[in-house]
Amino acid sequence: MMKNKNGFTFIDVLVGTALLVIVMVGIFGAFQLLFKVLFQSQSKIVALSLANEQIEIIRNLSYQDIGSQGGIPAGQIPQTREEEVNNRLYAIATEIIYVDDPFDGLSPEDESAADYKKARVEVSWSEHNLNKSVVLMANFSPPNLESEVGGGTLSLYVNDSQSGQAVANAQAEIINDQVEPAVYLITATDDNGWLSRPGLPPSDAYEIHVSQTGYDEHRTYSASATFDPEPEYSHGQLVEGDKTIRYFLIAKVSVINVKTVDDQNEPLSFIPFTLKGGRAIGLNPADDSVVYSYERDELITDDNGQKQLNQMSPGEYYFEVTSSAYAVLTPNLERPLIVEADSQQSIVLTLAPMDEPRLRLLVKDASTDKGLFKANARLYNQNYDKVCQTNEDGIAVFPFDEADLANGDYNLSVSKAGYQDYQTSQTIDYFTERTVELTPLE
Numbered sequence: 001m002m003k004n005k006n007g008f009t010f011i012d013v014l015v016g017t018a019l020l021v022i023v024m025v026g027i028f029g030a031f032q033l034l035f036k037v038l039f040q041s042q043s044k045i046v047a048l049s050l051a052n053e054q055i056e057i058i059r060n061l062s063y064q065d066i067g068s069q070g071g072i073p074a075g076q077i078p079q080t081r082e083e084e085v086n087n088r089l090y091a092i093a094t095e096i097i098y099v100d101d102p103f104d105g106l107s108p109e110d111e112s113a114a115d116y117k118k119a120r121v122e123v124s125w126s127e128h129n130l131n132k133s134v135v136l137m138a139n140f141s142p143p144n145l146e147s148e149v150g151g152g153t154l155s156l157y158v159n160d161s162q163s164g165q166a167v168a169n170a171q172a173e174i175i176n177d178q179v180e181p182a183v184y185l186i187t188a189t190d191d192n193g194w195l196s197r198p199g200l201p202p203s204d205a206y207e208i209h210v211s212q213t214g215y216d217e218h219r220t221y222s223a224s225a226t227f228d229p230e231p232e233y234s235h236g237q238l239v240e241g242d243k244t245i246r247y248f249l250i251a252k253v254s255v256i257n258v259k260t261v262d263d264q265n266e267p268l269s270f271i272p273f274t275l276k277g278g279r280a281i282g283l284n285p286a287d288d289s290v291v292y293s294y295e296r297d298e299l300i301t302d303d304n305g306q307k308q309l310n311q312m313s314p315g316e317y318y319f320e321v322t323s324s325a326y327a328v329l330t331p332n333l334e335r336p337l338i339v340e341a342d343s344q345q346s347i348v349l350t351l352a353p354m355d356e357p358r359l360r361l362l363v364k365d366a367s368t369d370k371g372l373f374k375a376n377a378r379l380y381n382q383n384y385d386k387v388c389q390t391n392e393d394g395i396a397v398f399p400f401d402e403a404d405l406a407n408g409d410y411n412l413s414v415s416k417a418g419y420q421d422y423q424t425s426q427t428i429d430y431f432t433e434r435t436v437e438l439t440p441l442e
Contacts, residue, residue: 042086043088043125043127043132044132044134046085046086046088046090047090047123047124047125047132047133047134048123048134048136050085050090050092050123051092051121051122051123051134051135051136052136054092054094054121054123054136055119055121055136055138057077058077058094058096058119058138058140059138059140061075063117063140063141063142063143066096066117066119066140067096067117068094068095068096070181070182070183070184070185071095071096071097071183071184071185072097072098072151072183072185072197072198072199072200073096073097073098073114073117073199074181075096077094077096078094079093079094079184079186080092080093080094088125088127089125089126090123090124090125091123091124091125092121092122092123093121093122093123093124094119094120094121095119095120095186095187096117096118096119096120097117097118097120097187097197098114098115098116098117098118098197098198098199099114099115099116099117099118099139100114100115100153100196100198101115101116114198114199116139116140116141116142117139117140117142118137118138118139118140119137119138119139119140120135120136120137121135121136121137122134122135123135150199150201150240150241151198151199151200151201151202151238151240151241152198152200152201152202152238152239152240152241152242152243152244153196153197153198153199153200153238153242153243153244154174154196154197154200154206154236154238154243154244154246155194155195155196155197155243155244155245155246156172156189156194156195156196156208156210156245156246156247156248157193157194157245157246157247157248158170158172158189158193158194158210158212158248158250159193159247159248159249159250160215160249160250160251160252161249161250161251161314161341162251162252162342165193166189166191166192166193166194167189167193167212167215167250168189168190168191168192168193169188169189169191169212170188170189170193170210170211170212170215170248170250171186171187171188171209171210171211171212172186172187172188172189172195172208172210173185173186173207173208173209173210174187174197174200174206174207174208174236175206175207175208175209176200176203176205176206176207177205178203178205179201179203179205183200183201183206185197200238201238202238202239203237203238204235204236204237204238205222205235206220206235206236206237206238207219207220207222207235207236208220208235208236208246208248210248210250211250212250214252214253215250215251215252215253216250216251216252216253216278216279216293216312216313216314217250218248218249218250218279219233220233220234220235220236221233221235221281221282222234222235225285225286226284226285226286227282227283227284227285228282228283228284228285229281229282230280230281230282230283232247233279233281233282251313251314251341251342252314252341252342253310253311253312253313253341253342254312254313254314254339254340254341254342254343254344254345255308255309255310255312255343255344255345256308256309256312256317256337256339256344256345256346256347257306257307257308257309257344257345257346257347258273258299258301258306258307258308258309258319258346258347258349259301259305259306259307259346259347259348259349260273260301260305260306260321260349260351261305261348261349261350261351262350262351262352263329263350263352263397265350267304267305267306268301268305268326268351269301269302269303269304269305270300270301270302270303271300271301271305271321271323271326271349271351272298272299272300272321272322272323273299273300273301273319273320273321273322273323273349274295274296274297274299274319274320274322275294275295275296275299275309275318275319275320276292276294276295276296276317276318277292277294277315277316277317277318277336277337277339278292278293278294278312278313278314278315278317278339279292279293279294279313279315280292280293280315280316281293292315293313294312294313294317297322312339313339314339314340314341314343315338315339316336316337316338316339317336317337317338317339318333318337319333319337319347319349320333321333321349321351323351324354325353325354325355326351326352326353326354327351327352327354327360327431327433328349328350328351328360329350329351329352329358329360329395329397330349330350330391330393330395330397331347331348331349331350331393331395332362332371332393332394332395335371335393352397352431353431354430354431355430355431356430356431357404357405357406357428357429357430357431357432358397358398358399358405358428358430358431358432359379359397359398359405359426359428359432359433359434360395360397360431360432360434361377361388361390361395361396361397361398361412361414361433361434361435361436362393362394362395362433362434362435362436363375363377363390363394363395363396363414363416363435363436363437363438364394364435364436364437364438365419365437365438365440366437366438366439366440367439367440370394371390371392371393371394371395372390372394372416372419372438373390373391373392373394374389374390374416375389375390375394375396375414375415375416375419375438376388376389376414376415376416377389377390377396377398377412377413377414378411378412378413378414379398379410379411379412379426380411381408381409381410381411383406384403384405384406384410386398386399386400386401386403388400405428406428407429407430408427408428409425409426409427409428410425410426410427410428411423411424411425411426412424412426412434412436414436414438416438418440418441419438419439419440419441420438420439420440420441422436422438424436
């Protein structure tokens, strides 16, 4: 007679254990998610509490005293401060502004442009490598129908220079240490690229900086003995009871890649150079030379002969290699590198040692000053006789092959169809440069 034996096999135990582990892992994950949500909620609750606390501090002030340090209206509320709660750091940013309500007309038709005050409190913190924030706002009305604050109204429009579209939430800094109390406002444009600040004291020294992520900075400058800013870049001026509107065009930034090589296209390391360009912001009164927004004289390529320049404004850029050991063969650095907005531009600087015999010849049109393409240049004497055509920049280089070029005296002839031939003597003394201008035939 057969008997059944009840019990678990080893496989049953393994399967059961695996199922138990899966269930426990799921429960553990759920608990982790629950604690994460609770922790995030706690951080948000703390942030909201700090924001409410800041609003209540402002509410307890008299209307006249509601203002920020360095702001308009002026007061004792810090524009920024930090507070640590439960080992987490919270940044508290407070902006208090006058509001010109369109209900009763806008400045300058409305004689009182400061109808009431608005406070915006933003509390931000970092959590799991993410930036988070909460915002509270409150309006504060004056005891009378309108407040008489005097001063003038400064308004800004910020637009994309290429599309003409408004740039929303562009940061604007308005600075003036020539008035009492000093003004230092950090604010932002609305969705229409617009901001307006009434109640600013009269002055001709309002320094304005406008920026946005992915765009270049547009700022104003003061005049000096060496700089006369264009009207677009001069400091803001404000007259009592008047309204000043300034327009700021900002452009998406670009990248410039620089490479330094020898005439065999091998990298040349650690070559110093200067660079100026970008926005043409004014003139130097001493010589009427253009002053650009970007001017650096301590740039250098790396060990691979490369240098990447980021956050560059569109515009013209002029290079100068400042190495005492090398000179530029190509390109013609008299011509600027043109950088478009939101682009990547590259320039290869081909260099030659200063202590080797070489001739760099630049051939130009005498009437236009432009380099001539495919002009024939012949350099010759009893031991050397070579002809080279100029490149797109009007440059011809000797030697251009394996033949050696020695220091000494040579003859140089240059010709191109439609131009008068040019003939002269030429002395080669290590690295030598020569510019020839051809006269067009009549």
